[in-house]
Amino acid sequence: MTAIAAISRNEAGIKTVCGVLAQRFGDRFSTSASICMHHGHTTTWIANQPPDAVISPRETEEVAAIVSACSDHAVPVIPYGTGTSLEGQVNAPGGGICIDFSEMNRILAVNEDDLDCIVEPGVTRKALNVHLRDSGLFFPIDPGADASLGGMASTRASGTNAVRYGTMKDNVLALEAVMPDGQIISTGNRASKSSAGYDLTRLLIGAEGTLGVITRLTLKLHGIPEAIASASCCFPSIDDACQAVIATKQYGLPVARIELLDHLTVKAVNAYSKLALPETPLLLLEFHGSNDSVAEQSTDFGEIAEELGGERFIWTSNDEERNRLWQARHDVYWATLRLRPGATVFVTDICVPISRLAESVRAAQDKATETKLLAPIVGHAGDGNFHLSLLVDENDAEEIRRADEFVGWLNELAISMDGTCTGEHGIGQGKMAYLERELGAATRYMASIKSAIDPLNILNPGKILQF
């Protein structure tokens, strides 16, 4: 795995803070090597960088106490949700204290009339939806992993149904956070919109824990639709599939999901799940609404797809059949792994204007062929966002080098197309160089903000911005 240089360690400060916090938190404070290793490395290609201790607070005031102690001694603080981030967001390059939010997992309020709820950051999206089941409401953001809501906010997560429901930035009404000096703040309230001052809510969303530690979230909820329909359609080429996506959006069809699988991914899924899909690009869709509305949306999409060369169009609102249609998508991760047994998967994501989606996917496929890398592609096509999974042999340094180069090339491609080096995974340690390439002088003002709010650089140091 690629190693990222460690940042300098404040040994004396760490020792002092560990002493203070061990006393306060008892068995909720751990310096066990295995626990620290478990928290220093997640589903990422960046090598493990464990913290010095892991603490599981149960209240905001406890988080404030941890941050205050770390602030007093200039010791790093790394917030940790479920460890499913992909760009090294929870690594501890300068050591320090990891705050594990697994014990702050209470759902504090569900306001059915207002379609909102208040949760602690350790609540996972699936746990929230289980809790909401009887209310007729749901929380839509689905990044795949059963991530914590605090972590999802911190990385500005989205996923398959962002095309309809938006990303975390669109579904968080307000946050409570502990700032680097230990101060607890609320960035907003339960009003569904506000023009009151700077948007600190959106500033903390996507800040990856570098500006404040999120301790509470007020989230927007949505009514569970009366009906859900799913559809799938094969296309002769990536270009035809992408044209169908564009036409669908222009037509104003309120698709809830519109996912693109390239031929290699379809091939992987066929092998893994014993399916017999044509090994061509595939679109998978979901429609939410009334019974009549989802039928109308499905039919309308079918007509659009047919005009653009779509084949084997199927739609259904039967739950069992829906699951079968989406089987291909659900199995992608495991199916991809089987394409090259023993390989490690390096996942990366970019997002481009949808008019450039086909061109960027084709270019990535060509580049993979040229550089002899296996790189199946799955995209949230409605957003112009796609994931590319590089299947590499971790023990082959030369192959790792090619994979690194490939990721660099892909990020540059996105930037050259007026897109972004990350649609939903975040910058972490993995994409710091590309952030600078993408936003240039704007990153200077990000650095000014970071320095103003966290002058000691204690909150998740070594992420997003170089210091």
Added chain:
Amino acid sequence: MTAIAAISRNEAGIKTVCGVLAQRFGDRFSTSASICMHHGHTTTWIANQPPDAVISPRETEEVAAIVSACSDHAVPVIPYGTGTSLEGQVNAPGGGICIDFSEMNRILAVNEDDLDCIVEPGVTRKALNVHLRDSGLFFPIDPGADASLGGMASTRASGTNAVRYGTMKDNVLALEAVMPDGQIISTGNRASKSSAGYDLTRLLIGAEGTLGVITRLTLKLHGIPEAIASASCCFPSIDDACQAVIATKQYGLPVARIELLDHLTVKAVNAYSKLALPETPLLLLEFHGSNDSVAEQSTDFGEIAEELGGERFIWTSNDEERNRLWQARHDVYWATLRLRPGATVFVTDICVPISRLAESVRAAQDKATETKLLAPIVGHAGDGNFHLSLLVDENDAEEIRRADEFVGWLNELAISMDGTCTGEHGIGQGKMAYLERELGAATRYMASIKSAIDPLNILNPGKILQF
């Protein structure tokens, strides 16, 4: 009118900068008293505070030159769109240079496949929609006034159809801005979502020109719906009307507009437009979708309304009849003025969780009666946001005092209900005290950000935050 204390003037700096800029901008630079007065006071209850000069740049580089000159001499810069803000956002309490964006009004690109466009800040929302007419696309945010898009972004504007399409924060993909040191930055690109670094786009939206001067906007567009239906329904009480709004949202009906008029507003409109609506609370709605879908939505709403005491429910998708139904809403401003000829209207807005909307509207009505003020109410009910228009005699100091007190009381009410002192008008000079009350310690971090980015406090000083 209420006067707000001026901030100290940098006479020497202003004189020098005026000399430099007069030479560069020729007849696009003006110190004419009438022009300066015109730019120092808008549709607001705050007394005029003119700038020392008004300049109309035509290019971003010219804006950068103005800001650089002002930065060199610590002179205030006040961006000006159409002057339709409501809380003193364009006043110049310390004098300085007003940048009038009326000549930066080009639509630079419309990307139909990507449903986005790039515009200069002086383009108004109506001008954009006229330009888009043949593309099948539209820009939905409608704050009432034909405001400039730069101004709308700066105040985080929304309006009648935010319930479906969101606010400016949801419809701006990226901004170009001139920062206080004269640096030009881009905060993003044309990707429909991004997790790349701090969300500077959302930080500048709603910053009212205090952190950067917006010189270009990349906006999301939406497909013009195939059909539009309108509906109206009378309710015996504010509570019944608000219950219908809540039920409609819970049901998941994707209403495009859902407006509440209180009985006093209906009375005003009846008198002004020779209508004969029952003088009870009224809901006006709009539905967007396919022909079948808007019919279904209208019928569904009719059933919800009927269960909750709604009367005289009507819906139509005929354009002429739709306009007639919405006549009451379109005439509100002029009709309100006629309620008390010669009076001045002080408009204020708050936003509360919709479960508290009925209670807050009733409390405001009671308070108006108690304090002998005429205060008709119109609300963007789907967002829990309402406007209250105080009709006051500008020459009656005691009445002005009561109106001021009323606004203070209303803001406190919103805050006590876990709402905000402004849903869409912004803080400006008018609501600075309430921002502090609403967000407490969070405002300290807003001040840190302001100081870090604009250490000389030259960008629109005296707005949002006290310095």
